[in-house]
Amino acid sequence: MARCGPALLLLLAALAAPALAGPVPRGSSAAPRSPLDLLDDRTRELAPDMADPLPPPRRRAPKKAPRLVDGANGDPYRLPSSLIPLLYQVELTPNFDTFTFDGNALIIVNCVEDTDTIVLHAKELTIDKDAFVIVDDRMTYFAFAQLKSMTLDKTHDFLSLKLDTMMTKGNRYRFVLQYTGILNDNLDGFYRSSYKTADGETRWLATTQFEETGARRAFPCWDEPSFKARFYIIINHDKNRNAVSNMPIVQSAPNQKDPTLIQVQFDGTLPISTYLIAFIVSDFGSVTNCEGNFTLYARKELLDGGHFSQVIGQKALQLLAEYNGIDYMLPKEDQAAIPDFAAGAMENWGLVTYREEYLIEQDSQNARIAEYMMTTICHELGHQWTGDLVTLDWWSHTWLNEGFADYFENYICNLIKPEWHLRDKGVVYDHQQAMEYDVLETQVAMSSPVSSPAEDSSKFDRISYSKGGAVIRMWEYMLGVDVLKAGMHRYLSIHMFKNTRPEDLFNAIGFEAQKAKVLPDGVTFGDIASTWTEQPGVPVVSAVRDYDKKTITLSQKRFFYAPPNRASLVNQRWFIPVTMTQQASANWDSLKPSTWLWPSKEQTVASVSSSSSEWVLVNPKEIGYYRVNYDVQNWKLLLAALTKKPSDFPPATRSQLLNDALALARGNQLDYSVALPFLNFLKTERQVAPWQTATASLNWMRTKLAGTDVWDKFLTLVRQLTQNAYEAVGYGGAPDHETRYLRYYVVSHACNAGNQDCISQANNLLKSWLADKSTKLDADTSLVTMCHGLRGDDAATNFAGLKAAWLAEKDTKTRTILLQSLACAKAAHLDSLLKETVSSSSKVDQDEVVNLWKEVLNRPEQIPTLFKFAQDNSQLIDSFFKNSSTNSGAVKLMLNCIEQITSTDALNDARRWVEYNYKNQAGYDVLQSAFLDAYVSLDWYRRNYKTVADWISSNV
Ligand SMILES: *[C@@H]1O[C@H](CO)[C@@H](O)[C@H](O)[C@H]1NC(C)=O
Numbered sequence: 001m002a003r004c005g006p007a008l009l010l011l012l013a014a015l016a017a018p019a020l021a022g023p024v025p026r027g028s029s030a031a032p033r034s035p036l037d038l039l040d041d042r043t044r045e046l047a048p049d050m051a052d053p054l055p056p057p058r059r060r061a062p063k064k065a066p067r068l069v070d071g072a073n074g075d076p077y078r079l080p081s082s083l084i085p086l087l088y089q090v091e092l093t094p095n096f097d098t099f100t101f102d103g104n105a106l107i108i109v110n111c112v113e114d115t116d117t118i119v120l121h122a123k124e125l126t127i128d129k130d131a132f133v134i135v136d137d138r139m140t141y142f143a144f145a146q147l148k149s150m151t152l153d154k155t156h157d158f159l160s161l162k163l164d165t166m167m168t169k170g171n172r173y174r175f176v177l178q179y180t181g182i183l184n185d186n187l188d189g190f191y192r193s194s195y196k197t198a199d200g201e202t203r204w205l206a207t208t209q210f211e212e213t214g215a216r217r218a219f220p221c222w223d224e225p226s227f228k229a230r231f232y233i234i235i236n237h238d239k240n241r242n243a244v245s246n247m248p249i250v251q252s253a254p255n256q257k258d259p260t261l262i263q264v265q266f267d268g269t270l271p272i273s274t275y276l277i278a279f280i281v282s283d284f285g286s287v288t289n290c291e292g293n294f295t296l297y298a299r300k301e302l303l304d305g306g307h308f309s310q311v312i313g314q315k316a317l318q319l320l321a322e323y324n325g326i327d328y329m330l331p332k333e334d335q336a337a338i339p340d341f342a343a344g345a346m347e348n349w350g351l352v353t354y355r356e357e358y359l360i361e362q363d364s365q366n367a368r369i370a371e372y373m374m375t376t377i378c379h380e381l382g383h384q385w386t387g388d389l390v391t392l393d394w395w396s397h398t399w400l401n402e403g404f405a406d407y408f409e410n411y412i413c414n415l416i417k418p419e420w421h422l423r424d425k426g427v428v429y430d431h432q433q434a435m436e437y438d439v440l441e442t443q444v445a446m447s448s449p450v451s452s453p454a455e456d457s458s459k460f461d462r463i464s465y466s467k468g469g470a471v472i473r474m475w476e477y478m479l480g481v482d483v484l485k486a487g488m489h490r491y492l493s494i495h496m497f498k499n500t501r502p503e504d505l506f507n508a509i510g511f512e513a514q515k516a517k518v519l520p521d522g523v524t525f526g527d528i529a530s531t532w533t534e535q536p537g538v539p540v541v542s543a544v545r546d547y548d549k550k551t552i553t554l555s556q557k558r559f560f561y562a563p564p565n566r567a568s569l570v571n572q573r574w575f576i577p578v579t580m581t582q583q584a585s586a587n588w589d590s591l592k593p594s595t596w597l598w599p600s601k602e603q604t605v606a607s608v609s610s611s612s613s614e615w616v617l618v619n620p621k622e623i624g625y626y627r628v629n630y631d632v633q634n635w636k637l638l639l640a641a642l643t644k645k646p647s648d649f650p651p652a653t654r655s656q657l658l659n660d661a662l663a664l665a666r667g668n669q670l671d672y673s674v675a676l677p678f679l680n681f682l683k684t685e686r687q688v689a690p691w692q693t694a695t696a697s698l699n700w701m702r703t704k705l706a707g708t709d710v711w712d713k714f715l716t717l718v719r720q721l722t723q724n725a726y727e728a729v730g731y732g733g734a735p736d737h738e739t740r741y742l743r744y745y746v747v748s749h750a751c752n753a754g755n756q757d758c759i760s761q762a763n764n765l766l767k768s769w770l771a772d773k774s775t776k777l778d779a780d781t782s783l784v785t786m787c788h789g790l791r792g793d794d795a796a797t798n799f800a801g802l803k804a805a806w807l808a809e810k811d812t813k814t815r816t817i818l819l820q821s822l823a824c825a826k827a828a829h830l831d832s833l834l835k836e837t838v839s840s841s842s843k844v845d846q847d848e849v850v851n852l853w854k855e856v857l858n859r860p861e862q863i864p865t866l867f868k869f870a871q872d873n874s875q876l877i878d879s880f881f882k883n884s885s886t887n888s889g890a891v892k893l894m895l896n897c898i899e900q901i902t903s904t905d906a907l908n909d910a911r912r913w914v915e916y917n918y919k920n921q922a923g924y925d926v927l928q929s930a931f932l933d934a935y936v937s938l939d940w941y942r943r944n945y946k947t948v949a950d951w952i953s954s955n956v
Pocket residue numbers: 291293294317328330331332333
C-alpha cells in the first residue's frame with residue numbers, strides 16, 4: 001500500500017477497518033510522532049459500514065520502504081556465501097519475569113570458500129563473546145581457532161566473528177554461541193503475547209513470527225530463505241506451560257541444571273528456511289484428531305470454537321496433497337491461535353499460527369470473517385507445499401509463495417464448500433482488486449528486485465498475492481487444470497527441500513505443457529508466463545467486430561486511467577490467451593484459448609459466427625488477467641442481453657462486465673452513457689460476487705458525487721438498485737451463509753442511500769441495544785446498525801447514548817468501533833461532537849480526536865461538516881494540539897478536506913475563505929498548493945460530470 005497514490009486508494013479500500021483487523025501492534029520501533037501525523041497515514045479507505053469490498057489484510061501492510069543508497073554493485077544486505085549452514089541446534093529458555101530469553105546455538109557449517117570470518121544475522125541479541133567455541137567438525141575435542149573480534153552491524157543485522165585461523169574450503173566446522181534476547185512486544189521474532197482469563201488474570205505466552213527477518217531476533221542464523229538447514233529445537237519451560245514447534249516432541253524431561261524447568265526436545269526438521277521455524281511456549285490447551293496428527297492449540301476457553309478449523313484444515317491438507325501429487329511431508333500439522341498477531345496467519349511448516357478470530361469461531365463472527373477464516377486455512381496449508389517444501393530463492397519472487405497460496409485459497413476451499421462460490425468471489429478480490437492496484441504507472445512487476453528488510457516486506461502486497469493468484473488462475477484455464485497439476489507435481493518433485501526461481505517453475509510446467517501440446521507452436525510456457533511476471537500492469541484487449549465480414553479484430557495495450565507520464569508504456573505487450581463465447585453458441589465451460597495475442601504481432605483477427613444482432617464476449621468468467629473493450633455496438637448488445645436476462649451470464653461475467661465497463665469509462669475509453677447502464681442488472685442480482693464488484697463501483701461514485709447537485713438522485717439510484725435484494729435478504733435473521741454475506745453488502749448500501757425501512761430498523765435496533773447492551777447486535781449488520789441508527793427518528797437519543805457508551809468504554813477495540821459509528825452522526829450532532837472533543841474540557845486524547853477525523857474523512861458526505869468545523873474552530877483545534885506551526889492541526893485537517901472537494905464552486909468558496917483568513921499566515925502556502933492539486937483532480941468532473949449526472953437523472 002505504501003506505493004499507492006491517494007486517488008486510487010479511494011477505490012481500493014485496501015485495508016479493513018483497524019478495529020476489525022485485530023490487535024494493533026503494541027510498541028513500535030518508529031520514532032515517536034505527533035498524533036497529527038496519523039492523518040498522513042490515512043489509507044483513504046471508506047468507512048467499514050460502507051461495505052468494504054475486501055477481506056481484511058492477510059498479511060501486514062508493508063512498511064514504507066526507504067530507498068537504498070547503496071545496492072548498485074553487490075547487495076549490501078545479503079550475506080556472503082562462503083559458509084553454508086547445515087544444521088542448527090537451538091536451545092531457548094524464555095523468562096516471563098524479565099521478558100528475556102537465554103539462548104544457545106550450535107551451528108554446523110560447510111565451508112565452500114576459504115575465509116577467516118563467520119558472517120551471519122543477529123538482531124537485538126547480546127552475545128557472550130567469551131563463550132564462543134569453534135571446532136573442526138572431524139575433531140570435536142579441540143578448539144579450531146580463537147575469536148579475534150566480534151562486531152554487530154546494526155544496519156544490516158550482520159554479526160561478524162573474525163577468527164585467528166582460516167577456515168578452508170571443503171571442511172565442516174561447528175561452533176557455539178551463547179546469548180540473551182528480548183521477548184519483545186513488537187509481534188516479530190520471539191515475542192511475548194498475553195491474554196486475560198475469565199477472572200481477569202493476565203497470562204503470558206511467548207511465540208514467534210519470523211517471516212521475513214524475525215528469526216535473527218531469536219537466534220543467530222543465516223536468515224535468508226535459500227540457506228536451508230536442519231533444525232533441532234530445544235525449549236526449557238516452567239511446569240505451567242507447554243511448548244510446541246514445527247516437529248513433534250521426541251523427549252521431555254526435567255532440565256538437569258534447573259529441575260524447576262522442563263526440557264523439551266523436538267525432532268529434527270527436514271531442510272527448512274529460517275523464516276519458517278516456529279515455537280510457542282504457553283499454557284494453551286489442545287484438541288487433536290483421531291490419528292493424533294492434526295492439532296489445534298489455543299487458550300483453553302476457546303477450544304470449543306475450533307471444530308470448523310479442524311475439519312476444514314484436514315480436508316484442505318488432503319486436497320492439496322492430491323492436487324500437487326505429493327504427500328504432506330511432516331509427521332504432524334498443528335494450527336495455533338495467537339492472541340496478539342500482526343499478520344492474519346503464518347505458514348510455519350508443521351505449526352501454522354493464526355490470529356484467534358481466523359482460527360476460532362466466535363459468537364460475533366460475521367459471514368465475511370467466517371469465509372476469511374476458511375480461505376486463510378487453505379492459503380496457509382497451501383504454503384506447506386509452495387513455500388515450505390519448495391521455497392522462493394529470494395523475496396523478489398514472493399509471488400512464488402504467495403501467488404500460489406492465494407490461488408489455492410479459492411481453488412481448494414471451493415472444493416470443500418462449493419456453495420460459497422469462492423472462485424467467483426476470487427474474481428473480485430484477487431483479480432479485479434489486483435487490476436486496480438496494477439493500473440499505477442509506478443507499479444512493479446510480480447518479480448522485481450528487493451534488498452533491505454523494509455523492501456522485502458514491500459513485496460507482501462496485492463501484486464504478489466492477488467495478481468499472483470489471478471495470473472496462476474489464468475494459467476490453469478490456459479493449460480487445463482490437469483496440465484497445471486502435472487506441472488506442479490514435476491516442479492515440487494524436482495525442487496523439494498530447495499529454493500527456486502520463476503524459471504524453475506516455468507520449466508517444469510513447460511515440460512508438461514509441451515507434452516500435452518496445449519501452447520501455440522514455437523513458444524514455451526516461460527515465454528508466455530514471463531510476459532505476466534516480469535512486466536507490471538494490466539492489458540486491455542480491444543475487440544472490434546466487423547459485422548459484415550463476421551470477424552473480430554483483437555489488439556492490446558496497457559490499461560491506464562489517465563495517459564501515463566511515460567507515454568510509451570501504453571505499448572507494452574503480453575502473450576495473451578484469448579477465449580471467446582458468443583450468443584449464437586454460448587458456452588461457459590470449455591474455456592481453453594481459441595486464439596492468442598502475440599507480443600510480436602499488431603493484431604489477431606478471428607471469425608465470429610454470431611449475427612450483427614448477437615453479442616460476442618471475450619474472456620468469459622474473466623479467466624484472463626486483462627480487461628476487454630468492444631466496439632460500442634457490441635457493448636450495447638451485451639448490455640441488452642444482460643439487462644433482459646442476467647442469468648444468461650455467469651456471476652463472474654456479470655461482475656466482469658460491470659467492472660470493465662466502469663473502469664474503461666473512468667479511463668476515458670468508453671462513454672459513461674454506455675457504461676453506467678450496466679449497473680441496472682443489479683436490480684435482480686442475488687449473488688455475492690457481482691455485489692462485491694458493485695460495491696467497489698458504487699463506493700467510488702460516492703466519493704465523486706457526494707456534495708454535487710446529482711447527489712440526491714444518486715442516492716435514489718442506489719435505493720432502486722438495492723430495493724429487490726434488500727427485500728429478499730431483510731435486515732436480520734440468520735439464514736444461510738451466502739444470504740448473510742449478501743446482506744452485509746445490500747443492507748449497507750440501502751441504509752447509506754437512505755432506504756427508509758433500513759434506517760428505521762437500524763434506529764430501533766440501536767435504541768434497544770443502548771437500552772440493554774447485553775443483547776447482541778446481529779454480526780453481519782452491527783456496524784450498519786450503529787452507524788445508521790444515528791439517523792432515524794431517535795437520532796438525538798441514540799447519538800447521546802452512543803456517545804456516552806463510547807466515553808465509558810474501556811476496551812480499545814470496542815471503543816474504536818463506537819468512535820467509527822459516531823462519525824455517521826447527523827451534521828448538527830457531528831459538529832457538536834467535533835467541537836466538544838477539542839474543547840478545553842475534552843475528555844479524549846489527541847490520538848482519538850485524530851481518529852475521529854479520519855473516520856469522518858472516510859465518509860464523503862460528512863466532509864463538508866468536517867471542513868466547516870475546521871474553518872470555524874481553527875484556534876480551538878490548535879490550542880487543543882498545543883500547536884500553531886505551519887502544519888497545525890487545523891491546517892492539516894483542512895488539507896485533507898480540500899483533497900476531497902468535488903466541485904469547482906466548493907473549491908472556489910474554500911479558496912476565498914483561506915484568502916481572507918490565512919493570508920500572510922503560516923499555513924497559507926501549503927493550503928494554496930493543496931488547492932492546485934485539488935483543481936487538477938477535478939478533471940474527472942470537467943470530462944464526465946454532465947454525462948454521469950444526465951444518466952443518473954434520467955434513470956431514476
Ligand atoms: C494423519 O494420519 C492419517 C492416517 O495415517 C493420514 O491419512 C493423514 O494424511 C495424516 N495427516 C497428517 C497431517 O500427517
